[in-house]
Structure formats: C-alpha cells, structure tokens
Amino acid sequence: MFSIGLGRPDFRVKSYNGEDFRIKWVVSEVRGYRSSMEDRHVHNTNIIDTEMDDSGDKISIFGVFDGHGGDYAAEWVSEKLTSNLSEELRITKTPPKERYESIFHSTDQQLRDVVGRPDLTPTSFMDPSGTTACVCIIRNNKHSGDTTLTCLNAGDTRAVLFDDGEIVNLSDDHKPMDEVERSRVIKAGGFLHDERINGDLAVARSFGDFIHKCKFDFKEHEQPLVCTPDVRDFTLYNQSHNGLRFFLIASDGLWDVMSSKQAANYIKLEIENVKIETGSDVVDIQDLQFIVEKLVLHSVKDLDSGDNVTVVLVVM
Numbered sequence: 378m379f380s381i382g383l384g385r386p387d388f389r390v391k392s393y394n395g396e397d398f399r400i401k402w403v404v405s406e407v408r409g410y411r412s413s414m415e416d417r418h419v420h421n422t423n424i425i426d427t428e429m430d431d432s433g434d435k436i437s438i439f440g441v442f443d444g445h446g447g448d449y450a451a452e453w454v455s456e457k458l459t460s461n462l463s464e465e466l467r468i469t470k471t472p473p474k475e476r477y478e479s480i481f482h483s484t485d486q487q488l489r490d491v492v493g494r495p496d497l498t499p500t501s502f503m504d505p506s507g508t509t510a511c512v513c514i515i516r517n518n519k520h521s522g523d524t525t526l527t528c529l530n531a532g533d534t535r536a537v538l539f540d541d542g543e544i545v546n547l548s549d550d551h552k553p554m555d556e557v558e559r560s561r562v563i564k565a566g567g568f569l570h571d572e573r574i575n576g577d578l579a580v581a582r583s584f585g586d587f588i589h590k591c592k593f594d595f596k597e598h599e600q601p602l603v604c605t606p607d608v609r610d611f612t613l614y615n616q617s618h619n620g621l622r623f624f625l626i627a628s629d630g631l632w633d634v635m636s637s638k639q640a641a642n643y644i645k646l647e648i649e650n651v652k653i654e655t656g657s658d659v660v661d662i663q664d665l666q667f668i669v670e671k672l673v674l675h676s677v678k679d680l681d682s683g684d685n686v687t688v689v690l691v692v693m
Contacts, residue, residue, distance in 0.1 A: 386410045388678060390670045394662050397422040398435045398517055399693065401662050405669040406687040409630065409677035415444035416628045416687040417455040417508070424463050425470070435519065436466055439689050440512035443534045443628040445578075447506035450488065450585035454508050458484045458584075462512065462529075470516075474608040477529055481510070482597050485584050485604045493587060507578070507586030509534040510606070511548055511626050515691070522615030524693055526624070529606040531582040533629045539641040540613065541620035546637050547609060550629075551582040558582070565592050567601030574601055582606075613693070621645060623692040630684030631676050643672055644690065665690060 387408040394403045400422070408414040424436040438459055444451030461480050465472055472480075492504040509532025516525040528536050530548035538545045551558055553574050558581035562574055567589070570576035574589055582603055589602035598605045613622065625640060635643070647668040651660050669690050676682045 386677075388674060390673060392666050392670055393420065394666050395420070395422060396662055397437070398519070399522075400437065400515065400517070400691055401660075401665055402439065402689065402691045403662070403666045403669045404439075404687070404689050405666070405673045406685070407673045407677055408685055410683050411685050413448065414685055415448045415451055415506075415508075416630075416685040417442040417444065417448070417451040418687055418689060419455050419459045419512075420689070421459060421463065424466050434470060435515075435517040436470070437515045437517075438462060438466075438512060439515070439626060439691055440510060441534045441626045441628050441687050441689055442508045442510050443532065443630075443685070443687075444506055444508040445580075445583075446586070447504065449492070449504045450506040450583075451508035453488055453491065454484060454510060454584045457487060458510060458512070462514070466514070471525075477527075477608050478598075478605055481529070481531060481584075481604050481606050485597070488585055489587055489590075492585070505586070505588065507583040508532075509580060509583050509628075510604075511536050513547065513624060513626060513691070515693075517693075524613040524615070526611040526613060528609045528611070530609075531584070531604045531606045532580050533632070534626065535629070535632050535637065536624060536626045537637040537641050538611065538622075538624045539645060540622050544638050544641045545611075547611065547624065549607060550632070551580060551607075553579065553581045555581065561599065561603070562601045565595050565599055565601045578602065621648060621692075623690060626689040628685060628687045630682045630686035631673070631688060633684060634676050634680035634682045640672070643675075644668060647671065660692075665692065 392405040419440045422437040442451040511534035512529045514527040528547040533550040536547035590600040
C-alpha cells in the first residue's frame, strides 16, 4: 500500500514547549509511516538575554532539519549550525546576508571533514545522508516591542508567517525543476531525471549529500547541489499589532499534503476555537501544544502524508 521506505506506522507524537519574553512555542513531531525518524529540530530562546544586553534585544533560534538517506546529517547539522549561528549572533547581532551564507558553507565543510576525506571523490564518504535546514532567528526588543524575524532556508522545509490575517511564506522551496536551481545543476555538469538531481535527490539545496558536490572545477556555491541559504528579513512592529501573530516551520511531510494557507488557517481556527471554549483571549501553552499535535496527526492520519512530520509553532 505504501512505497519503499514506509513501514509499520507510528503515530506517537513527541512534543516540546516553552514560554519566554513575549513568545510561546511548541514543537511536535511524528514518525508516521516512515521506518525511521530523520527529522530534527532546534529551539534556543537564550542566545542573548535582555538582562545582559544593553540594546534590549532578546534573540532566539528555531529550526527544522529534514534528513534523508539516514539521520546523521540532520542530527549533526542541527547542533553544529545552531552553535555556529549562536556564536556569530552574540558577536554581531545583525550579520549581513553574506555572513549567514558563509556560516552555512563552513558548517557544510565541517560536516564534510567529519564524514569523509577531503579529496571530494564520491567513494570517499562514510555517511551518505543529507539534510535541509530552515532556521528562523527572532530578535525581540524590550524597549520598542518590535520584532525582527530572519529566515534562513536551504531545501524544501518551509516557514510561514500569519500576521493579523495575512499569510506570508518566509521561505521558498528549493526544488530541482525551479529555473535557478535547474540552471546551476546543468551548468555544473549534473542532470535532472524524474525531477531529481542526477536522478537521485528531490531537493536542490541541502547539507551533506557530498556525492553531488564533487566537481573539482566549481566553487561550493556552484556545485550541482549547494547549501547556500535564502536569507530574508521581516520587521514586525508592535505598535500596529493587535491581532494573532505566529509563524510555522515544518518539514515537507506537512507541505506535501497542506498548503501554507491551509496550515496557517488550521492553526488560526483552532486557536479561535480554544478562545471561544475558554472564554479567554489568552491561549495557554498546553492548549497550543494540543493544537500542534492535532495538526501533525491530521497530516499523517487524515491526509495520508507518507513522510515524517515536524512542526514548530511560535506565537508572538
């Protein structure tokens, strides 16, 4: 009934939650029909503490990493990339786009050093896995109340913002058939087959997957497969904010069966229902966790997603 790689379903949901400086967050994940769990996530709300920082900035990081070909790359990158970004943010606070790109590339090189020899040959790598990365960095300012949201994305994990009824994709999915991605693959001597890079990968940007990054004559950002992130900044003003505001980050197990609009509206309607039931404008963290768990189960049990599903919800 299900394709290769799918096994006995596991609908047990693992969840994590927290509240910190005007944000509430929940992470829920389910293995679903996959034989193993290859998604990873990060949540760190203490990159810079307002009590120790004169600027009044509180910086937090949330991210989802969708592994493939094993879970090693997702596990390793989720920890190392977060560490590298955190170190930079403590020093710079607002790094330029080029610096974020450099951190992604250097993290990928660090992974290469761990899993294989530096000769770049396809047979030299001990671990064949790879992972997407979608990371959102939040800067809350305690003086103005304004929020700056930076989204860093490489792959088809997606982040979506809901702001007083407006739904905005914070990231674009990097698929091999997109013109920019396709052009790079062909120029680097790769090929596309069945909408996959070299007939293998269904994603056009990722960490790891070094068998597709072995072109000696091309730089790291020119390889058939790259980890270069799209970097987007969004400013959310507190003065004009009087409604519901949240963002989601989710692996493509969710986006395979729901659009950005459907997922965001699902969360919105569930939050509204809780407010009606409780008679309160405040939704507590346990109710938010129940909503996210309901969403991930809906995606695998009702909508038949065949992939792992991980969802991060941050309410601001």
